[in-house]
Amino acid sequence: MEWLFGIGAIGVLSAIWGIGIERFLFVIRRESVKGLPANSTPITVLHIGDIHLAPWQKRKAKFVQSLGRLKPDLVINTGDNLGHADAIGPVLTALAPLMERPGVFVNGSNDYYAPVLRNPLAYLAKPSERSEGPALDTPRLVGGFRSAGWLNLNNREGQITINGLKLGFIGVDDAHDELDNLTSIPNQANALADCDLVIGVSHAPYLRVLEAMGSAGASMIFAGHTHGGQVCLPVIGALTTNCDLPTKYARGISAWRFAGRDVILNVVAGLGHSIYAPVRFFCRPEVRLITLEAK
Template sequence: MLVAGQRAAHPALIALGAVGAVGAACAVWGIGIERYLFTLREASARALPAGAPPIRVLHISDAHMAPWQHRKQDWLSSLAELEPDLVINTGDNLGHRDGLQGIRRSFDAFAGIPGVFVHGSNDVYGPSPRNPLRYFAGPSKRHQEPEHLDTDALDAYFIDELGWTDLNNAATRLNVAGTDVDLFGVDDAHRDWDELDALPAAIESLGARDAATPLLGVTHAPYQRVLNTFTDLGAQAIFGGHTHGGQVCLPGFGTLVANCDIPLKQAKGLSTWTHDGRSIPLNVSAGCGHSIYAPVRFACRPEATLLTLTAQDTPT
């Protein structure tokens, strides 16, 4: 009942207040809670040559590490307890000029486990403030001179201390759980650092390939030109990152932006990439971090993936 002299609130003001309350609740969740809900996603894919033993791949991406992010560091370090056969790191490890401190704390436990890595731009350049609405206009562009990070120190840590292999526009053959595995990869396609034309010779340089030897492709940014070339080169599975899974997603709809030209429905998780008559598994990690200038995750938990690759003749 209204007291004399009082006026009912205008419906538009009530609606505006409700929207504001929902927005505030979403911000509290995305900034204060979900970005710390680190999640291990487990999946399997029939991708290896017939008769090949399974390979348990831990796929880590987009840590965007700052030295004070101890919860993320502890969680990443704990993943070594999974004892994967192979670690694939698809880049954007650094999120601060002193991010290598946190990367060491995160990955020291993986020393001796076979691994490979490629760069994202945030392994080379530091992050900068950006208007998030610009991502709806297409893949982001560089608008100012960035801070240069110590990429050489990062690479030396991965190679010399962990024993991982640099796959930036390169190929390698590793012994993984007693089985030879061939891998190739490219530098960050988002910055046009990928040298796709160099890959055939890099793969050929590995020597004769047995029909039972798996061939895996690794990229930071899963642009279609990269995925198509990897498929043409005979990759039996592809690993990518960069998209953050959209980072802020719409419940019931999913990814809103991918910051590259991959179809939105394939911007995170395990899917199938088809090109020129071939279909192969594609795993795009939603990543476990974010820019220090965009500390939020909504309907898109930070993640790593334990992907078990099995032979194509494995019974379902």
Template structure:
């Protein structure tokens, strides 16, 4: 009888533990899908990259919006970002997650389109997501599905261009801002192997303050090396979602590219051939509409204050 009693107690304890674990898992999933993915915030960084004597510049870095119609909380938050009064907006792609998202996304971005801006595309500007197991995200860089649904990227990018934002799809370009010439080099999405490094614009005239900025959606190492060897002084990218589902006090488990996971979010120094370049990787604003969860990785825009080098 004693043995039967002990066995019964053990079974009840195991059932209690299993039930508690399931409840905790359900609570975490509910938090990740209903709460954290809508806890939008602005990460602020100061990066000393401008020529000596320059006035500071405020750069708003947007990435991975993955917009779906009727995302009202996201819409209001995006509209509110104009209150930051950035000098420049840099959009590093993956704006869409639905074929009907362009008009409501443009409405959400309308207050920001009055500021100077540049953009590069991501795969989820060209193609929509398809339903698949979310666990494939943890098996390595994601692959484009066969016959992916096309998205109206031409309509979106046409509106960006009409507002004055410069497209950097395998292009280089320059603009004068705050007394500094900003020289950009941008690539099409490296995650789709569409990147063709265009180099940077020819050097500014002697005595002209200038800053070279490399812009890409996915921070694959080959592209970071192109920019670094080409003389970039700042690199901006997205794509990683910061890992999207992270381990508290540890960080990202995946970067969805060949970037080390500890670089999946934030400012770090990229080094190649003896040069070091500050790089900001955004954790992004949205998620695929088929995997609408974030855990220990809140959605973000990034406000970079560029200051003079020492």
């Protein structure tokens, strides 16, 4: 019986930590990648995603607002900003300091539909089903970003000049809900032929998206969606990515090769969670500050 008591105690303490403590331990992960042309001035990129903000989550909103002090050269928002039907106003307010910086964005499924209650254990068997919650006022969210000058990359391309370098962007809409238009990617890449660096942006890092972007010429891809696994185990790591990306790549930087091209993938573990699964375990909520440096 003592061992049962011990297991129960561990379970209770783990729940207290994951629900009551770790999910509030927001962190800025800093890394550097050598990907710019020789002799280029470094470019700092703040990668933010999976905020899943609900109106009552004041600590999270305050942390997002505080990121303005970083003054990044570029903001890449990989979607799932919303965590509640009434969160559009709070999200735009929280992101306002960052929207003063150059930025690009794509949508996640939670930017289109409100969250619904799901069985969390089902994620261990296969990726979750397509979204089925109430439709959100997505045009208002997108309009807020665009009015600030951020580029909409949902099945679109775009260009921004930063520190004298022309950055090109290939983007797709949410691949988890199969809104990604891969046939548009070659045309996007052709429009960016004169750029110094081409970056792919996707909410969900499905392998079909990574391969299409890498084969088309993207040197680096930014994605979210995985939550880093959200609940991880020591040594084992993430238990799921909620897509076909292998779990060992659930967060952070990894190297890939498509059509003879080397590609860097950066996956942000995100800041949030569904309001119906308020837990983080061995997976702190994060944003990623990436410094792009000359090769």
